[in-house]
Amino acid sequence: MTDTAARSYAEALDEADPLAPFRSRFEIPDDSVVYLDGNSLGRMPSETAPRVAAVLHEQWADRLIRSWDEGWMDLPLEVGDRLGTTLLGAGPGETVVCDNVTVNVFKVLEAALDLRPDRSTVVAHKGEFPTDRYVAAEVTRRRGGSVRWLGPLDPAAPLPIDPVTAMQVAGALHDDVAVVLLSAVDYRSGAIAELAGITQAAHDAGALVVWDCSHAIGSVPLDLPGIGADFAIGCSYKYVNGGPGAPAWIWAAPEHHGAMRNPVPGWMGHSDVFAMSPDYSPAVGVRRFMTGTPSATALAAVDVGVGLLAEAGMAAVRTKSLALTTYAVDLYDRWLAGTGETGLAVTLASPRDAALRGAHITLGHPDALAVTQALADRGVIPDFRHPDGIRVGLAPLTTRFTDVHDGLLAIRTLLEALR
Template sequence: MSTSTQLDRASLQAADATDPLASFRDRFSLPEGVIYLDGNSLGPLPIGAAERAAEVINNQWAHGLIRSWNTAGWFDLPTRLGDTLSKLIGGNDGETVVTDTTSLNLFKALASAVRIQQQDAPTRRVILTERDNFPTDIYIAEGISDFLNSVNAETGTHYEIRLIDEDLSLERALDDSVAVVSLSHVNYRTGAMWDMEAVTAAAHKSGALIVWDLAHAAGAVPVDLNGANADYAVGCTYKYLNGGPGSPAFIWVNSRHQGRFWQPLTGWWSHASPFEMEESYTAANDVRRFLCGTQPITSMAMIECGLDVALDADIETVRAKSLSLADLFIALVRQRCGGFGLELVTPENHAERGSHVSFRHPEGYAIIQALTDRGVIGDYREPEVLRFGLTPLYLSFTDIWDAVEILRDVLEARDWDVPAYRTRHAVT
């Protein structure tokens, strides 16, 4: 869709009439009167997910009881869902499991990568990440580094975190001290996207392994981990994959590393023979070695509903509409909300952005609260960033028009300028 001319709602209605993804909106339960621009933080409820959870609770648990670990396939759910999800990220069967949280899976991936480098290149002791990465990604890297330094205090072996930023580029930061590069494919705040293939190649050329966080990419942009020759990847299922609040995350490990995959969270579910109850640990010889403990089956079961929807949608079509929605959103904000101090922080180049658009404003938090009360739900991230997820499966072009009209009203009338909208909630 061209945004070079003055836009109107009628032309957007015409675009909606020919949208190949329009029917997917009926596969989600969305409240009346709400334009939901926060699927990049929590996806909406897929049709059938509540019934799936009820089946697990009212039948498999209530009647099957413990037998359901076998009869209902509970035990194999992490690997079965992993194989399904793998299709969305360029993985093969046996390379992905759905389990634990993104943070725990990142810990596992970093621990494994560091262990391999300890064996192959022991002088490499730097974990390289981005200053603007999602905070938990930095915290986990710091935790591993601190732990390794504490247990190696007597030997003087020292691990450190190196942060790339405007003053230190990735190219300059990569040297023969870097063991692991840990990056988010799409930045959580700005929506900026790395070139996965090029960055992976650069990391490997320098001798480093790479871990990709796909939390803001999986289900939103085309991802081909094997095509990019990546080493590890992690991500969540509750954003663009619509798995439900706090639904289990995933970890992907390239098959070339699986025989050497190690991490210290050696729980019984990753044991080669968990029900032999052996005294010492022997890792499973397949993808199950990425697991740790007993899985949250009810939450995990709902993930399948979101994955089914994602797999039914052609990702290239999803990507094309995502870019069109974002181009439209940016153009309309410029045309209709100019002069109100909104500063675009998302790259305009298609190859450099994911599926959300962000603007900075000194009163960003209050503006988001006012929008939410008007039925336009986005979210806020420090510092001063209004973040809008543009999810193609349930958003229309007229939704974008209507959302920007409400944003204009809020800015013109200064509806945000009341004390209640400045009071911070626990979750922003």
């Protein structure tokens, strides 16, 4: 019988993995490092440095300011189109790469609230990524509205592991709700929200939906138009491998393009950027969500990451992702779960059903912070998430099954030494 806990089993999975060759397309100076944090900062594609160097040497140094007319001006929409059509199910002209997620949450929430002028409540989850919660609270406060929080009533209660459901959201949807703001994949549990059902429930109640797809893009195939979403935002430094501080993106459903307003009406979102006109007149379509001057080098890096995912194909990425998290949960069950003599008192803070998970799982343990730090000293890099989570990110283009094996074995070894 196959021993799934044996390293040879993980090696066999790597050998059979059709996406395994993609790892060689990334810079991996130390192959012994077990990197389980590609869901925070994806690895660096080998093509990034030459592509960015080409922008620097051939476009900046050589062509100087002429490069704006020779392509740079169109990059936010061109890269946006490639990102949107490959990873979001979007059509052309629906996605723009700009700013960071925080700024984009602000812009899009304001725009969505403006589209529902007689309502001023935003529904969001208590366990949502902090920036989204902070921005939602501020945006509604400015309008004399408020956020209606989903999640446990008791502030001390642990955050739920299960995905946010349409039924849960529907309970909060009164006629004051303008917008529902939620993450497609939860940053802690990795749970995939009930995307289509929640969107439908919000629409039935006359509200709009903004999806934060930061943890979903590049790991879970998305079809934003298919689920009827209104707006989406997300980053490109996780599974898209766009690099540290890579610009974020905004997707807007075409039906909103005419009426949506950017609350930061910068010159780059103007209908005629160099007209220097006295008044702001928004560009047609999603370009109006631009604010100021974009970074041509950063956009080139994002484009490389999108290109690799396009080559791999999101269906194959998801297939491998499911296999990686399933294997991780299997090893968790064998090595870390349970209490007493046999177990190490680690909990699984992610859904058991693989179909309900994105590409990371979170393991709960009271010493999670110390364990995460000690792992880093041993060349194993997951990340810690407050209050007691060891988040294990499994990036399908670069994570090997042997990384899952070695990483979870390192956690077991450390916890055994601690008890």
